[in-house]
Amino acid sequence: MKKLLSAAAIVALSTGTLFAAAHAPAANIHTMEVGGSMIYTDAKGMTLYTFDKDKTGVSNCNDGCAVKWPPLMANAKAMGNDDFSVITRADGSRQWAYKGMALYTWFKDKAAGDITGDGVKGVWHVAKP
Numbered sequence: 001m002k003k004l005l006s007a008a009a010i011v012a013l014s015t016g017t018l019f020a021a022a023h024a025p026a027a028n029i030h031t032m033e034v035g036g037s038m039i040y041t042d043a044k045g046m047t048l049y050t051f052d053k054d055k056t057g058v059s060n061c062n063d064g065c066a067v068k069w070p071p072l073m074a075n076a077k078a079m080g081n082d083d084f085s086v087i088t089r090a091d092g093s094r095q096w097a098y099k100g101m102a103l104y105t106w107f108k109d110k111a112a113g114d115i116t117g118d119g120v121k122g123v124w125h126v127a128k129p
Contacts, residue, residue, distance in 0.1 A: 028072065028096055029084060029103070031129060034113050040098065040127040042072055045112025048103045052123040056100035057087050069104040069117075069124070071095040098127050 029048065032041045040048040049069065053060045061069050074086040074094040087097045096103045106117030106124070118126045 028074070028078070029098075032113055034115055038129050039115070040103070040129065041112065042105060046105045047109055047113070047115050047117065048072060048098075048127040049106055049117050049124050050098065050101040050127050051104065052125070054102050057085075057097065059087060059089050059095055059102040061102070061104060062090050066104075068107050070107065072103040072105065101127075103127055 028043060030041050030043065030045070031038050032045060033039075034047075042048060051059075051061050051069065059071060061071070071089065071093075072095060074096050076094065078086050078094065078096070080086050080097075083099050085097045085100065086094050087100075087102060089095050089102075104124075106120070108114075108116050115126050117124050
């Protein structure tokens with residue numbers, strides 16, 4: 001029985017299922033393995049990024065920036081857990097954050113698991129557990 005349970009846990013961990021269920025808002029943020037590393041994605045599998053010019057709890061990516069880096073929006077009833085929170089953007093809308101840093105997707109990522117935004121201008125980074 002112990003070996004069966006261990007095998008099930010290994011499968012769950014390798015798919016990110018157990019981690020996502022335990023630490024991320026399940027409907028909005030998931031984990032995926034890309035290039036041997038676990039990353040955070042939105043519900044469609046699109047990579048999530050953080051922006052070095054943001055401050056804890058504050059998004060500084062607005063207007064044209066937010067067109068290229070769409071914020072991961074949170075609905076009015078969304079509540080954070082563990083390392084995830086909901087911040088209020090300058091326009092009053094709500095956005096998901098990881099450890100206080102706002103989360104975004106990148107308009108040039110075309111398929112689930114793309115990470116083409118990592119390192120853009122030295123200030124955009126893939127969000128990782």
